[in-house]
Amino acid sequence: MNKAGEIRVISLGLIRDGERIFMSEGYDPVKHETFYRALGGGVEFGETSHDALQREFQEEIQAELTDIKYLGCLENLFTFNGRQGHEIIQLYKCDFVDSKFYQLESLVFSESQTHKHKALWMDISSLKSGKFKLVPEAFFEYL
Numbered sequence: 001m002n003k004a005g006e007i008r009v010i011s012l013g014l015i016r017d018g019e020r021i022f023m024s025e026g027y028d029p030v031k032h033e034t035f036y037r038a039l040g041g042g043v044e045f046g047e048t049s050h051d052a053l054q055r056e057f058q059e060e061i062q063a064e065l066t067d068i069k070y071l072g073c074l075e076n077l078f079t080f081n082g083r084q085g086h087e088i089i090q091l092y093k094c095d096f097v098d099s100k101f102y103q104l105e106s107l108v109f110s111e112s113q114t115h116k117h118k119a120l121w122m123d124i125s126s127l128k129s130g131k132f133k134l135v136p137e138a139f140f141e142y143l
Contacts, residue, residue: 007086011049012040013057013065013094014142017102019125021143025118026135030082035133038091039119041111049090060109061119064097076136091142 015022015038023036041056043049050068057063074089096102106120124143127134134140 007088009043009049009088009090010041011043011053011056011090011092012038013053013068013092014038014071014139015094015096016124016143017121020121020123021127022101023120023122023134025120028080031079033133035135036122036127037135038139043090050092053090053092053094060111060117061101061107063101065094066097068092068094071142074136074138076138078135089136091139093142 022039024039026035026037027033028035039057039060040053041060043052047055050070053068054065057065069092071091071093074091076085076087076089078085078087104121106118108116108118110116122132126132128140128143
């Protein structure tokens with residue numbers, strides 16, 4: 001998460017396979033709440049959001065992307081781990097180059113040596129029904 005009082009620019013990729021979508025699982029220890037959002041990460045200074053998306057997928061799960069199409073920009077104000085956050089999200093629709101990713105149920109990846117994360121395929125209906133929490137909720141407009 002960004003420093004207090006800063007706005008973070010991130011690039012996220014929505015990958016859909018029929019009626020399921022590839023999500024990253026997160027957990028807020030203060031709220032005791034599990035949530036799901038598209039995979040991706042921060043845009044570095046001097047880097048386009050398109051390039052950041054490709055870099056993040058390569059770094060996190062060693063995946064190449066294809067058919068990358070810009071969907072739009074979202075602003076996300078939220079609270080995580082007791083701290084207020086503010087993100088500008090550059091959202092893209094994309095696909096995996098390697099079909100093996102469509103065969104996986106889930107995978108574990110590391111953003112750092114101490115933080116392990118899980119990425120998984122989820123039924124869109126389970127997100128729309130509210131059974132699982134999708135963040136930000138504005139993602140529903142793109143499903």
